[in-house]
Amino acid sequence: MTGDPIIEVKDASISYISRREKIDAVRNVSLTLEKGSILGLVGESGCGKSTLATIFLKLIYPPAHIQGGSVYYYGGSEKTNVLEMKPPELRRYRWKEVSMIFQGSMNSLNPVMRISDQITDVMIDHDYTYMEAMDRVDSLLEQAGISKRVKNLYPHELSGGMKQRVNIAIALACEPKALIADEPTTALDVVVQSQITRKLESLRKNLGLSILFISHDISLVGAIADRISVMYAGKIVEVGRVSDILNSPAHQYTIALLASIPTLKRVEEKISGIPGHPPRLNTTIKGCAFADRCMKVQNRCREEEPQLEVIEGDHQAACFFPGGPKR
Numbered sequence: 001m002t003g004d005p006i007i008e009v010k011d012a013s014i015s016y017i018s019r020r021e022k023i024d025a026v027r028n029v030s031l032t033l034e035k036g037s038i039l040g041l042v043g044e045s046g047c048g049k050s051t052l053a054t055i056f057l058k059l060i061y062p063p064a065h066i067q068g069g070s071v072y073y074y075g076g077s078e079k080t081n082v083l084e085m086k087p088p089e090l091r092r093y094r095w096k097e098v099s100m101i102f103q104g105s106m107n108s109l110n111p112v113m114r115i116s117d118q119i120t121d122v123m124i125d126h127d128y129t130y131m132e133a134m135d136r137v138d139s140l141l142e143q144a145g146i147s148k149r150v151k152n153l154y155p156h157e158l159s160g161g162m163k164q165r166v167n168i169a170i171a172l173a174c175e176p177k178a179l180i181a182d183e184p185t186t187a188l189d190v191v192v193q194s195q196i197t198r199k200l201e202s203l204r205k206n207l208g209l210s211i212l213f214i215s216h217d218i219s220l221v222g223a224i225a226d227r228i229s230v231m232y233a234g235k236i237v238e239v240g241r242v243s244d245i246l247n248s249p250a251h252q253y254t255i256a257l258l259a260s261i262p263t264l265k266r267v268e269e270k271i272s273g274i275p276g277h278p279p280r281l282n283t284t285i286k287g288c289a290f291a292d293r294c295m296k297v298q299n300r301c302r303e304e305e306p307q308l309e310v311i312e313g314d315h316q317a318a319c320f321f322p323g324g325p326k327r
Contacts, residue, residue, distance in 0.1 A: 005074050006178050006210045007033045007056060007098065012069030014051050014060065021282045025051040027234040028069075033178060035074075038204055038211045040225030040242075042218045042257075044278060048234040049214045050103050053182045056212070057094050058082050073097065075177050096126050099171040101164075103183040103214075108167065109155040115141075115166055116151035122173045136173070143207075144169040145199045161192035168199065178210040179203075185220065197224045218254075219261050222246050230254050233278050233289035236308065240315035250317035252294045255324040288320070296321045 014026040025048045033039050043049055051064065060066050071082040075097045085093060102108055110118055119140060120133035128136075138148040146165040155163060164184060171179055181200060185193040201224050203209050215221050221228055228245040230238040230253065238251040249255045256274045276293040279285050287302040288294070294301065298321065306318040 004035050005032045005072075006035045007074070007212075008072045008079075009052075009055065010070045010072070012052065012055055012071065013067035014048075014055060015065055015067050016063045017065055018063055023282045024067075025064075025234055025281060026055070029231075029234070029236055031229050031236060031239070033210050033212050034226075035177075035210055036204065036208050037227065038201070038213055038225045040218075040221030040228040041212060041214045041231060042216065042221050042228060043231035045216055046278060047231045048281075049216075049231055050182050052231070053100070053180050053212070053214055056082070056098060056178075056180050057100055058085065058090060059100075092126075095122055095171075095176060096174045097176055098178045098180065099174065099176040100180040101167050101171050101182060101184045103186060109163060111155050113154075114151065115153055115155070115158075118166070119151070119170055119173055122170055126174045128174075133173075140169040140172055141166075143172055143203065145195070160188055161195065164188065164192075164196055165199070168196075168203075172203070172207075176209075178212070180212045180214070182214045183216070184213070185215070185217075193220065200224065218245075218257055230257070233285065234281055235289065235318070237290070237319070238317040239308070240311070240313075240317075244312075244315040248315075249324065250311045250315065250322035251290075251319045252296055252321070252324070253290045254317075256293070256295075288318075 010030050012026055012029045016023040016025055029052060041049055054060055055071055066083065072079045073082050082093065116137050119137050120130065123133035123136065124130060137151050141148050141150060144165040146162055150158065150162065150166065158166065185196050188196065197220065200211060200213065204211055213221060213225055222242050225242055227241055229236050230251065232253050238245065238254045245254060249258055260273050274293055279289050287304055288306055291297045291301045300320055306320050308316040308318045311317050311322060
């Protein structure tokens with residue numbers, strides 16, 4: 001880790017717009033992925049994590065619309081605003097500079113193509129010759145932690161974990177500098193989840209890869225990330241080092257999220273979920289979005305919207321009454 005950014009999102013807002021309603025899925029979000037680091041992005045389903053992920057590659061299509069913000073990429077000598085890139089620039093940027101493992105990517109493999117053809121396809125589209133692409137298949141599969149014999153198989157012949165490793169190989173095919181991993185362990189058992197996260201961590205160490213790791217499982221993210229950003233109702237509500245977030249959470253949502261996860265230290269304690277439901281994003285949210293579910297809510301929380309403020313060091317939270325018992 002260098003502390004230097006490779007991708008920086010500033011004040012990004014994304015809405016889904018139809019004839020009937022407008023859903024503000026991402027609301028003025030800013031975050032920074034540092035070179036050689038792993039940034040975890042956690043939150044409940046529907047909080048806007050996957051929508052935010054698409055802005056890194058400008059994969060925004062109707063009914064989704066970018067309402068504002070910038071995405072700066074620092075891979076070259078100068079920073080570039082990804083949202084201002086033209087189609088030819090985007091083609092070179094996607095997968096060559098920044099690649100992505102999509103949510104549900106195990107189902108994204110073409111069922112009638114051999115694995116080798118699916119890996120070489122992305123390279124040929126980025127100006128590799130067929131022979132150059134074929135020469136890289138074995139090493140890519142090895143980097144992803146899977147046997148090279150898989151290249152001659154079809155997707156239906158692979159397990160879920162093997163399919164996910166193939167998707168990692170495809171994401172690495174053009175030697176990107178950053179990887180967006182959107183729920184890369186979805187539908188995998190805990191053993192395979194551990195294997196996939198360890199593989200991503202080793203890729204970071206061996207290749208200097210910068211990774212945005214998106215998940216609803218804060219304990220899984222805590223095992224791999226250097227820093228964590230917590231997202232709720234389309235906004236970042238807390239950000240900090242893993243030790244800060246896990247041991248001294250400040251925002252009441254983060255505290256409740258951690259309290260809902262069983263740990264070996266709290267075997268005898270009652271595990272309870274977070275009461276209520278997230279607010280509907282097709283309505284105007286007044287005050288703190290977590291107010292209706294918060295155990296420490298005050299009148300101010302319902303009237304004013306809290307902004308990210310420094311708790312200590314680089315630990316920030318958007319909460320008027322931060323803090324709780326240390327874990």
